[in-house]
Amino acid sequence: MTFSIVARSADGTALGVAVASKFLGAGAAVPAALADVGAIATQSYANLAYRPQALTLLGTGVAATDTVRALIAGDAGPVAQRQVGVVGTHGPGATFTGDRCHAWAGGAAGDGYAIQGNMLAGPQVVADMATAWLACADQPRLPYRLVDALRAGDLAGGDRRGRQSAALLVVAKGMGYGGTSDVLADLRVDDHPDPVAELARLLELHTLYFERPDPATLIPLIGEVADEVRARLVTAGHAAADLDAALADWAGIENLEERIVPGAIDPLVLAQLRSNGSLSPR
Incomplete structure (x- = not known):
């Protein structure tokens, strides 16, 4: 069977x-x-x-x-x-x-x-x-x-x-x-x-x-990437002086917390942030 x-x-x-x-x-x-x-x-x-x-x-x-x-x-x-x-x-x-x-x-x-x-x-x-x-x-x-x-x-x-x-x-x-x-x-x-x-x-x-992110693919949260991430987080209602904290807060709501690494961003997380859509609320 x-x-x-x-x-x-x-x-x-x-x-x-x-x-x-x-x-x-x-x-x-x-x-x-x-x-x-x-x-x-x-x-x-x-x-x-x-x-x-x-x-x-x-x-x-x-x-x-x-x-x-x-x-x-x-x-x-x-x-x-x-x-x-x-x-x-x-x-x-x-x-x-x-x-x-x-x-x-x-x-x-x-x-x-x-x-x-x-x-x-x-x-x-x-x-x-x-x-x-x-x-x-x-x-x-x-x-x-x-x-x-x-x-x-x-x-x-x-x-x-x-x-x-x-x-x-x-x-x-x-x-x-x-x-x-x-x-x-x-x-x-x-x-x-x-x-x-x-x-x-x-x-x-x-x-x-x-799945946890591949360290080799992580993008440092600096320069233009940091500016973009911060702007998108503000648009999503997650403004904070600490960019890592703001990103972690947003990721927790989007169920992406396993992919958060301080000082960097997973390309998959960045793609979801750019899509600007809540995936599956808790």
Whole structure:
């Protein structure tokens, strides 16, 4: 009923899951992840107990392949109808497909990833996801790499019953909002005619609002740039002697506070300021 990818970033700092299904709110049931531990997708008559069990095993140093074996061995339910994918902080990912999962069902795994799906249009769904994942090895941002792989599966036919939901969960130590969480991204499309495309759109918004700026792109708040920013802030009702304070005040209202760096301005923040439109009030 579902296709998913569980994977680790190339540098090993992030772990995550992307999933799509003709199932309401797949993101509420399929994925789980814990920073510096691992990630799991449980699907096809999903056993949600696999999620804490897998993360506990991975957290004690059990490899992904042995974790999957332990989950299956300890399951008193319909194992032949289960499907699961697991990845840890190192080594290959692991996937399992019971022999009574609805056709087409299967998976693929390699270093740092596991892909699985059931009730699919065909084996090309998993094959194209694996190809897309491996082709994007130079993409440092795990959320985008996961969604690219998910999109490839969707374009290959995905769930043969149709489309309904999609989700993305990515964790990395201290990389959540304000540095106070390990949840880098947690996006869900619960009921939509084109959920993977909608998930990709939400990821772009998430990048704007929650991703921290690239230091190499920051523009110093001096000279003409400072004059322009100050004038636009005054027009927007944020006049202050301290330009940094005025910009931070405006950014807080526009939900762009994660992109504020004293003494400089993120090009994306400048673009939003120039658009002079409130994006999404709190």
